[in-house]
Amino acid sequence: MAAVEDRIKVLREKIRRANILYHQHDAPEISDAEYDRLVQELIALETEHPELITPDSPSQRVGAPPIDAFRPHTHITPMLSLDNAFDEAELRAFDKRVKRSLAMQGAENIEYMGELKIDGLAMSLTYVNGVLTTASTRGDGRQGEDVTPNARTVRTIPLRVDHIPGTIEIRGEVYMLHDEFERINLERAANGESQFANPRNAAAGAMRQLDSRITAKRRLAFLAYAVGQPDALPVEGQHDLLAYLNKLGFPTNPNSKKVLGIDECARFVEEWRDKVHAQVFDADGLVFKVDSFALQIELGNTSRGPRWAIAYKFPATEEMTVIQGVTWQVGRTGVLTPVAELEPVFVGGVTISRATLHNEGEIERKGLMIGDKVVVRRAGEVIPEVVSVVSHPPDAKAIVPPTRCPECNSEVEKQIDEAARRCVNFSCPAQVIERIHHFASRNAMDIDGLGGKIVAMLFSNGFIADAADLYALGDRTEALSQVEGMGELSVRNLLEAIEASRARPLDRVIFALGIRQVGETAARVLAMRFGTLENLEQGTEEQLQNVEDIGPVTAYEIHEFFRRPENRHLLERLMRHLTPQSTSTAGSAAFEGQTFVFTGTLEQMSREEAEALVRSMGGKASGSVSAKTSYVVAGEKAGSKLDKARELGVPTITEQEFLDMVSSAT
Ligand code: IVH
Numbered sequence: 001m002a003a004v005e006d007r008i009k010v011l012r013e014k015i016r017r018a019n020i021l022y023h024q025h026d027a028p029e030i031s032d033a034e035y036d037r038l039v040q041e042l043i044a045l046e047t048e049h050p051e052l053i054t055p056d057s058p059s060q061r062v063g064a065p066p067i068d069a070f071r072p073h074t075h076i077t078p079m080l081s082l083d084n085a086f087d088e089a090e091l092r093a094f095d096k097r098v099k100r101s102l103a104m105q106g107a108e109n110i111e112y113m114g115e116l117k118i119d120g121l122a123m124s125l126t127y128v129n130g131v132l133t134t135a136s137t138r139g140d141g142r143q144g145e146d147v148t149p150n151a152r153t154v155r156t157i158p159l160r161v162d163h164i165p166g167t168i169e170i171r172g173e174v175y176m177l178h179d180e181f182e183r184i185n186l187e188r189a190a191n192g193e194s195q196f197a198n199p200r201n202a203a204a205g206a207m208r209q210l211d212s213r214i215t216a217k218r219r220l221a222f223l224a225y226a227v228g229q230p231d232a233l234p235v236e237g238q239h240d241l242l243a244y245l246n247k248l249g250f251p252t253n254p255n256s257k258k259v260l261g262i263d264e265c266a267r268f269v270e271e272w273r274d275k276v277h278a279q280v281f282d283a284d285g286l287v288f289k290v291d292s293f294a295l296q297i298e299l300g301n302t303s304r305g306p307r308w309a310i311a312y313k314f315p316a317t318e319e320m321t322v323i324q325g326v327t328w329q330v331g332r333t334g335v336l337t338p339v340a341e342l343e344p345v346f347v348g349g350v351t352i353s354r355a356t357l358h359n360e361g362e363i364e365r366k367g368l369m370i371g372d373k374v375v376v377r378r379a380g381e382v383i384p385e386v387v388s389v390v391s392h393p394p395d396a397k398a399i400v401p402p403t404r405c406p407e408c409n410s411e412v413e414k415q416i417d418e419a420a421r422r423c424v425n426f427s428c429p430a431q432v433i434e435r436i437h438h439f440a441s442r443n444a445m446d447i448d449g450l451g452g453k454i455v456a457m458l459f460s461n462g463f464i465a466d467a468a469d470l471y472a473l474g475d476r477t478e479a480l481s482q483v484e485g486m487g488e489l490s491v492r493n494l495l496e497a498i499e500a501s502r503a504r505p506l507d508r509v510i511f512a513l514g515i516r517q518v519g520e521t522a523a524r525v526l527a528m529r530f531g532t533l534e535n536l537e538q539g540t541e542e543q544l545q546n547v548e549d550i551g552p553v554t555a556y557e558i559h560e561f562f563r564r565p566e567n568r569h570l571l572e573r574l575m576r577h578l579t580p581q582s583t584s585t586a587g588s589a590a591f592e593g594q595t596f597v598f599t600g601t602l603e604q605m606s607r608e609e610a611e612a613l614v615r616s617m618g619g620k621a622s623g624s625v626s627a628k629t630s631y632v633v634a635g636e637k638a639g640s641k642l643d644k645a646r647e648l649g650v651p652t653i654t655e656q657e658f659l660d661m662v663s664s665a666t
Contacts, residue, residue, distance in 0.1 A: 004045055004048075004049060004052070005052060007045060008042065008045050008046070008049075008052055008057075011038055011041055011042040011045070012042065012057055012058055014030075014038055015035070015038050015039060015042065015058040016058060016160075017029075018030055018035050018038070019058065019155060020249060022035075022155075039058065039059065039061075039062065042057070042058065042059050043059045043062065046059050055131060055132065055133065055152075055159070056131045056132060056159040056160040057159075058159065060149070060152040060153075060159065061152055061153050061154075061155065061159075061216065062153065062213065062216050063149065063150075063152075063153050063211070063212035063213030063214070063215060063216040064149040064152075064212050064213075065211075065213075066210045066211035066212075066213075067149070067210050068210070069210070070145035070146055070147060070208075070210075071145070071146045072139075072143050072144070072145065072146070073134055073136035073139075073143065073144050073145065073146040074142065074143050075124055075136065075141075075142060075143065075144065075169065075228065076126070076167070076169055076228055076229070077169060077228035077229060078141050078142050079122060079124055079138045079139075079141050079144070079171065080141060080301060080304070080305040080306055081141065081304060081305045082287065082305045082306070082309055082310060082311040083304065083305050083309075083310050083311065084285075084310070084311050084312075084313050085310050085311070085312050085313070086312075086313055088266050088269070091262065091265060091266065091269070091288070091310065091312055092262055092266075094288070094310045095110065095261075095262035095265070097307065098110055098290060098299065098307070098308065101298075101299055101307060102295060102298060102299065109260045109261025109262075109263075109264075110260075110261065110262075110290060110295075111237075111258060111259075111260055111290070111291040111292065112258070112259050112260075112261075112264075112265055112288045112289060112290060112291060113237075113238040113239050113242075113256060113257070113258055113259075113288070113289045113291050114256065114257050114258075114259045114265060114268040114286055114287075114288055115225060115253060115255075115256040115286065115287045115288075115289070116253050116255050116256070116272070116276070116279075116283045116286060116287075117283055117284055117285040117286055117287045117311055117312075117313075118173040118175050118223055118253070118281060118282070118283055119175065119198075119199070119200045119281075119282040119283060119284045120173040120174050120175025120176070120199075120200055120203050120204075120281075120282075121137065121173065121174045121175070121200070121203050121204045121207050122137070122138040122171065122172075122173060123135055123136070123137065123138075123147075123151065123171070123172055123173065123174045123207075123222070124136050124137075124138070124144065124169050124170070124171050124228065125151065125157060125169065125170045125171075125172070126167065126168070126169050126170075127161060127164055127167070127168050127169075127170060128166075128167050129164075129165055129166065130160055130161050130162055130163070130164050130165070131159070131160050132148075132151070132152070132157065132158065132159050132160065133148070134146060134148050135147055135148045135150070135151030135152075135157070136148075137207070137208075145208075147207055147208065149212035149215075150206070150207050150208075150209060150212045150215040151174070151207075152212070153212055153215045153216035153220075154174060154215075154220045154221065154222050155219070155221075156221050156222045156251045157174075157222045158248070158249045158250060161248045161249050161250075162248070163248065164232070164233070164248065166232060167229075168227060168228065168229050168232050168233075169227060169228030169229065170224055170226075170227055170228075170245065170250060171224070171225065171226040171227060171228065172222055172223050172224035172225050172226070172250070173222070173223050173225065174203055174207055174220050174221070174222050175199065175200070175203050175220070175221055175222075175223070175281050175282070176199040176200075176202050176203040176206070176218070176219075176220055176221070176281070177199070177219070177221060177280050177281050178199060178280055178281065178282075178637060179280070179637075180199075180218070180219045180220075181196065181198075181199040181202050184196065184202055184218060185202075185388065189367065194390070194391060195388050195389055195390065197318075197320060197375050197388070197390050198282065198318060198375065199281065199282050200282060202218070203218075203220055206218040206220055207220070221251070221281070222250075222251060223251050223252060223253050224242075224245045224246075224250035224251065224252055225242070225252065225253070225287075226241075227241065227245070230293045230296075231293075235293075236292065236293055236294070237291040237292045237293055238289050238290075238291045238293075239256075239258045239291055242256055254643075254646070258291060259288075265288050268286065268288075269286060269312055272286055272314075273314065274654045274656065274657075275634070275654065276314055277314070277317050278600065278634060278635065278636050278637070278638065278654070280637055280638075280639065284313060284314065284316065285311055285312050285313040285314050286311070286312045287309060287310070287311050287312070288309065288310050288312065289308060289309040290308035290309070295308065296308040315347075315348050315349035316347060316348070317347065317348045317377055317378060318347065318375055318376065318377045318387065319345045319346065319347040319375070319376055320345070320373060320374065320375055320376075320390055321342045321343045321344075321345040321373070321374065321376055322342065322343045322371070322372065322373055322374070323340045323341070323342060323368065323369070323370055323371065323372050323374055323386070324341045324342065324343055324370070324371075325340075325341040325370055326338050326339065326340055326341065326357065326370060326399050327339050327341060327406070328401065328402055328406050329430075330405060330406065330407045330423050330428060330430035330431060330434070331430075331431070331434055332431055332434035332435045332437075332438050332514050333422065333431070333514070333516055334405075334422035334423040334424065334425070334426075334428065334431050335420045335421070335422050336401065336402070336405075336406075336412065336420065336421045336422065336423065337356060337357075337358070337359065337420075338356075338357040338358075338359070338360070338363060338399065338401070339354050339355070339356055339357065340354065340355045340356075340357050340368075340374075340386050341353065341354060342354060342355055342376065345376065347376060347377070347378045347384070348377075348378035348384075350378070352376065352378055352384045354384070355376050355378075355383075355384040355385050355386050356383050356384070356385050356386075357385075357386055357399075358385070359419050359420055360401055360419065360420070360421075361419050363399050366386065366387075366388055366389060367389055367392075368386065368389060368399060369389075369392055369396035369397060369398055369399060370396060370397040370398075370399060371392070371393045371395060371396040371397060372389050372390075372391070372392050372393070372396055373389070373390040373391045373393075374386050374387070374388065374389050374390060375387040375388050375389075375390060382603055401421055402421075405423035405425065405428055405430075407423065407428055407429060407430035407431075408423065408425050408427075408428040408429060408430070410423055410424055410425035410428060411423075411424050411425075412424070426566060429459065429460075432459060432465065432466065433452070433455050433456050433459050435466070435467065435514050436455045436459070436464065436466065436467050436470070437450075437451070437452050437455045438512065438514045439467040439470075439512045439513075439514065440455065440467075440470070440501075440512075441512075443508075443511065443520055443663075444508055444511050444512035445501040445504050445508060445509070445512045446501065446504065446508070447470070447494075447497045447498055447500075447501050448493075448497040449490070449493055449494050449497055450470075450494065450497065450498075454494070457483065457485070457486075458473075461483060463476065463479075463480065466570055466573075467512070467570065467574060468570055468573035468574045468576075468577065470498050471498060471502070471574075471576075471577035471578075473494075473495060473498060474495055474498075474499075477491055477495065502577060502578055502579055503578075503579050503580070503581055504578075504580060504581070505527070505580060505581045505582070505583045506527040506531075506532070506533065506580040506581065506582060506583045507520070507523045507524040507526070507527035507528075507583040508523070508580075509533065509574075509578060509580045510523040510526055510527055510533070510536065511523035513561070513567075513571075515557060515558055515561045516557040516561070517553060517554040517557045517558075518554060518557070518558060519605065519609060520613070521549070521605070521609050521610075521612045521613040521616060522549065522550060522554055522612075524583060524613070524616045525547060525548065525549050525550060525612065525616050526547065526550070526558070527582075527583035528583055528616070529547050531582065532580075533571065533575065533580065536558075536562075537562045537568075537571065539558070539559075540559075541555050541556060541559045544558050544559060548615075549612040549615070549616070588617045588618055588665035589665070590617075590661060590664070590665040591614065591617035591618045591619035591661075591665060592618045592619065593619070593620075594619045594620070594630040594631065595619065595620045595621070595622050595628060595629050595630050595631075596610075596611075596614045596619055596620070596621050596622070596629075596630065596631050596632075596633060596658075597621070597622050597623065597624065597625050597629050597631070597632045597633070597641060597645075598610050598611065598621070598632075598633045598635070599625075599632060599633070599634055599635065599638045599639065599641035599642055600634050600635030600636050600637050600638030600639065600642070601635045601636040601637055602633075602635040602636075602655050603635065603636065603655055604655060604659065610633065610655075610658070613662060617662065617665060624641070625641050625644040625645050625648065625650060626648070627648050627650070629645070629648075629650045630650075630651075631650070631651055631652070631653055631658070632645035632650055632651070632652045632653070633652075633653055633654070633655060633657075633658045634652050634653070634654065634655075635655055
């Protein structure tokens with residue numbers, strides 16, 4: 001018996017150590033298989049000797065047999081909610097209230113802690129002499145539901161901590177990482193089960209399982225951000241509390257920061273505005289807390305929440321709505337893109353009624369139908385998209401791609417190696433309008449005031465039939481100003497903008513042509529290599545392929561483009577009007593000698609394109625972060641490289657900030 005007890009002790013210690021190394025330090029010393037063997041051995045011994053099971057045994061993490069219902073749990077200190085601020089004025093009003101209550105209206109600045117507001121499920125963990133005895137949801141703030149067996153399955157919730165005598169409530173959030181959320185939804189789709197709308201719902205669903213063995217299969221995480229009894233710990237403020245909790249073994253968010261005064265709070269908000277939705281978990285805002293516990297006590301609470309804290313909410317980027325129909329939009333290369341017509345919904349700060357469905361493959365992968373209740377997302381400048389289905393009504397209708405072009409009724413073809421269907425008619429009005437629109441767009445010829453609507457109007461009134469016609473509009477000023485909505489002034493401005501575009505650099509002209517596969521980066525590379533449009537036009541497929549960063553597919557498309565008589569004709573006419581400046585081969589001062597590392601998923605280009613762009617500007621692209629890295633560009637779901645950058649103090653920028661750097665350098 002003593003031998004069994006000893007072995008159990010050894011196993012528990014090994015498992016505990018492995019957990020800490022794995023979850024807190026990201027530095028496992030044993031393999032997953034070895035870990036599983038230790039747990040299995042422990043469970044086997046405990047099953048044989050149930051009298052030896054303790055509540056803090058790591059075996060409890062695999063879940064316990066189902067219970068009939070949750071028992072109510074009364075919190076020792078009530079769990080309050082937070083007041084919200086939705087803009088800077090409301091944030092400043094909060095600071096004013098704080099100062100007024102403390103009679104500190106003078107010049108002094110209050111010290112606040114700025115933290116991320118994790119979107120999960122609030123949890124109160126009660127530790128008695130260091131052992132986790134109860135885990136409870138918030139409930140009505142006074143009384144919650146006892147979900148202890150479920151909480152024990154969460155690997156980052158310590159089952160035992162040293163050095164906290166007595167009884168203490170540790171508060172934090174149980175949440176789910178995006179990767180895990182996607183894994184579970186895929187698994188559920190495969191089993192024909194409904195999808196979770198978001199990671200929060202998935203986490204809440206997992207925490208409210210009566211069978212904790214199910215909870216154990218959903219990999220949940222925990223972050224601590226408060227305690228019910230701050231007096232019980234040797235710390236005097238929120239900043240030190242987080243550090244202390246972290247030392248005890250509780251995960252805390254490393255992005256928390258002490259900020260002095262409301263101006264720094266506002267700066268913290270701006271720092272996070274674009275980044276908050278690019279984390280590996282859902283965060284819907286920030287929380288600002290008066291740092292000093294003494295001041296917190298002085299401020300006290302209202303019935304709703306503490307007077308010393310406020311939640312700053314960014315506009316939600318995801319909402320639920322209904323797909324009322326699907327239209328197929330014809331792009332400049334003839335590709336048909338399905339667009340969902342939605343019941344209007346307020347998301348990401350604006351009302352949206354349409355969202356891209358990308359392509360047929362995506363419709364199939366997400367299992368979308370007309371009539372479905374869906375989750376839509378809009379973050380920053382990104383085009384709204386349908387993320388997933390919440391439910392199909394019984395009368396949901398299949399989304400059927402058209403067999404004829406919705407714009408010109410021409411045939412639609414689907415090439416075997418392509419995901420998309422295309423309208424085959426080169427003169428399809430929708431394609432022509434989109435080609436001209438692209439030609440005039442900001443990153444191409446940058447003709448101010450020539451948006452999609454104006455292009456469509458000029459086209460349908462017979463003023464232009466292709467991009468070259470733009471440069472003949474000057475002869476028709478009179479007729480133009482007769483058109484509805486085109487006053488004399490707007491005509492003059494438009495003509496001036498067209499005039500100014502004649503001397504755009506060669507790379508912009510190449511990009512403006514809209515050759516398939518040729519984005520801004522490839523256009524830059526081609527401009528530098530060939531020097532003139534004529535040289536490019538005459539380049540052989542082999543020469544094209546030999547250009548760095550130009551692959552065989554792109555080379556083929558460029559060659560094909562210049563073989564088509566209609567393109568040659570357009571080019572010939574265009575060249576009568578344009579005098580492209582040569583694209584500088586000198587690189588740009590902003591990029592020269594700078595090293596960029598890209599991490600996470602970029603929205604607007606692939607990582608390879610971004611790296612080629614850096615090289616074309618005279619900079620270097622690298623795969624790993626070091627002290628020599630100049631910038632880390634973090635896309636969606638950026639991971640360890642971002643952490644490394646923060647550790648080394650390397651500046652991190654968003655994809656948009658990177659693109660802004662590129663545009664201001666060209
Ligand atoms: S402090 C009295 N800090 O947001 C202090 N809450 O809207 C109460 N939350 O119920 C909480 N991240 O579930 C705090 N860093 C953070 C948080 C946070 C997320 C949640 C929490 C709370 C809700 C209030």
